[in-house]
Amino acid sequence: MSHRTGLEVSHAAAEAVKLAHVEVVAAYPxxxxxxxxxxxxxxxxxxxxxxxxxxxxxxxxxxxACVGSSATGARTFTATxxxxxxxMHEVMTVASSMxxxxxxxxxxxxxxxxxxxWGDHSDVMAIRDCGWIQVFAENGQQTFxxxxxxxxxxxxxxxxxxxxVNFDGFHVTHxxxxxxxxxxxxxxxYLPPFKPNAVLDPRRPVTMGAYGPPFIYSETKKxxxxxxxxxxxVMLQGFAExxxxxxxxxxxxxxxxxxxxxxxxxxxxxxxxxxxDLVDKLREKGEAVGLVRLRLWRPFPEEExxxxxxxxxxxxxxxxxxxxxTLAPVVSEVRAALYPEEKRPQxxxxxxxxxxRDIRLEEFEYMVKRGSExxxxxxxxxxxxxxxxx
Amino acid sequence: MADGPLTWKNFIGGFVVDKxxxxxxxxxxxxxxxxxxxxxxxxxxxxxxxxxxxxxxxRQTAEGYFESDLFYCKGCGICARECWTGAIKMVxxxxx
Ligand code: SF4
Ligand code: SF4
Numbered sequence: 001m002s003h004r005t006g007l008e009v010s011h012a013a014a015e016a017v018k019l020a021h022v023e024v025v026a027a028y029p030x031x032x033x034x035x036x037x038x039x040x041x042x043x044x045x046x047x048x049x050x051x052x053x054x055x056x057x058x059x060x061x062x063x064x065a066c067v068g069s070s071a072t073g074a075r076t077f078t079a080t081x082x083x084x085x086x087x088m089h090e091v092m093t094v095a096s097s098m099x100x101x102x103x104x105x106x107x108x109x110x111x112x113x114x115x116x117x118w119g120d121h122s123d124v125m126a127i128r129d130c131g132w133i134q135v136f137a138e139n140g141q142q143t144f145x146x147x148x149x150x151x152x153x154x155x156x157x158x159x160x161x162x163x164x165v166n167f168d169g170f171h172v173t174h175x176x177x178x179x180x181x182x183x184x185x186x187x188x189x190y191l192p193p194f195k196p197n198a199v200l201d202p203r204r205p206v207t208m209g210a211y212g213p214p215f216i217y218s219e220t221k222k223x224x225x226x227x228x229x230x231x232x233x234v235m236l237q238g239f240a241e242x243x244x245x246x247x248x249x250x251x252x253x254x255x256x257x258x259x260x261x262x263x264x265x266x267x268x269x270x271x272x273x274x275x276x277d278l279v280d281k282l283r284e285k286g287e288a289v290g291l292v293r294l295r296l297w298r299p300f301p302e303e304e305x306x307x308x309x310x311x312x313x314x315x316x317x318x319x320x321x322x323x324x325x326t327l328a329p330v331v332s333e334v335r336a337a338l339y340p341e342e343k344r345p346q347x348x349x350x351x352x353x354x355x356x357r358d359i360r361l362e363e364f365e366y367m368v369k370r371g372s373e374x375x376x377x378x379x380x381x382x383x384x385x386x387x388x389x390x
Numbered sequence: 391m392a393d394g395p396l397t398w399k400n401f402i403g404g405f406v407v408d409k410x411x412x413x414x415x416x417x418x419x420x421x422x423x424x425x426x427x428x429x430x431x432x433x434x435x436x437x438x439x440x441x442x443x444x445x446x447x448x449r450q451t452a453e454g455y456f457e458s459d460l461f462y463c464k465g466c467g468i469c470a471r472e473c474w475t476g477a478i479k480m481v482x483x484x485x486x
Contacts, residue, residue: 097404097405098404098405099403099404100404160403160404197402197403197404197406198402198403198404198406198408205410206406206407206408206410207406207407207410208404208406208407209404209405210405210406210407212405213416216396216405218398219396219397219398219401220398220401220405222398223398223399223401223403223405226398227403
């Protein structure tokens with residue numbers, strides 16, 4: 001049986017990595033992710049975890065070391081935040097294209113400049129097209145759970161893709177929460193040993209990351225994108241099996257009191273927890289308001305999203321990042337996914353929670369009120385509204 | 391690399407090349423606009439062209455002279471530049 005304990009979420013993440021019997025960790029410290037690799041380094045130093053910890057000189061080296069390690073068939077983990085992820089960027093596309101199932105815990109942080117160590121989603125949104133599976137955790141338990149899921153799904157030979165588990169910098173990483181820490185026996189049942197499709201082995205030489213001239217490059221990219229879409233089947237199996245062993249249920253798109261809702265909020269990441277409080281409050285007053293939480297970000301769950309919002313009049317989308325010069329990332333993809341629908345809700349876009357700025361209950365309440373108001377007026381005229389801006 | 395024809399449907403995930411040596415199947419000669427032509431009357435069989443060819447696609451004939459395998463020769467002209475005696479001339483493909 002798993003036991004429930006109070007833990008800093010970064011340390012809970014490290015526990016998940018340890019229970020997963022990770023073999024290689026290459027990481028560079030950067031706030032607010034630092035406590036994850038720090039705790040893992042401690043576990044390795046204490047002999048609690050039999051793994052190779054590579055204290056690299058930069059995030060670019062961290063991801064490069066992870067590529068090499070995963071290519072030899074070792075279960076591989078890294079962690080980063082903000083600018084650290086940007087420095088990894090070049091190698092991230094290599095990892096996904098070479099189909100190396102590295103797991104990365106990303107403590108979401110704003111991008112410079114101005115320098116900010118605080119949380120928002122600019123880091124992950126800037127690399128959203130890099131070919132990794134990307135999920136969002138909203139709290140400590142989900143971070144722990146989704147990390148185990150990430151190893152299982154990513155390493156499945158039918159998937160073989162790297163996975164990012166997003167959890168909000170500070171709002172989640174540095175919070176002490178009660179978390180169910182699974183037993184080793186349960187984790188071992190859930191997570192089989194890593195058996196890669198191909199490995200670097202001098203006894204049977206192969207080329208990985210080969211040169212791809214024009215006559216073959218398109219074919220490799222088509223194959224990669226097809227495989228990423230197809231991996232959704234294995235992801236669902238991974239969730240189903242997780243529920244069977246650990247009793248907690250996950251899905252690509254999760255709803256909260258969304259049945260019959262006229263107004264839906266769509267939130268990605270930990271702010272969904274505040275939004276839930278608001279939904280409770282408004283439902284008590286008899287208002288038909290519900291919440292949609294986007295768990296899976298890549299591959300984007302188009303069909304699941306369509307189903308989740310069907311029947312709503314207003315869909316309010318909150319982004320914690322900007323896409324300079326156009327719509328914010330989440331709302332732009334939500335809009336694209338709903339475009340083929342004959343009857344779709346009015347989509348109202350809000351940007352907020354940038355660089356660690358909180359979004360309080362009252363502000364969520366404002367969004368809901370403003371959303372319905374704009375729907376009545378025939379929709380939002382400006383691209384987005386910024387929450388709490390002076 | 392793939393089982394059967396090279397379509398996107400039958401790659402080994404990640405475009406892994408599992409048969410060593412298949413770069414030999416790739417025709418680099420398609421880039422060429424000029425090709426080297428040897429004048430064996432000037433050749434002293436020193437082998438410098440053979441050593442310098444970056445491809446490397448210069449080979450020795452039974453008589454000890456040299457020639458280029460045009461399947462791979464990309465027409466860079468290094469052999470002609472390095473030949474001591476001026477035995478190699480680069481000529482436009484269409485002039486041949
Ligand atoms: S032209 Fe270049 S590639 Fe061709 S034979 Fe000479 S050195 Fe080799
Ligand atoms: S470099 Fe010139 S002289 Fe020497 S072998 Fe080649 S063609 Fe002959």
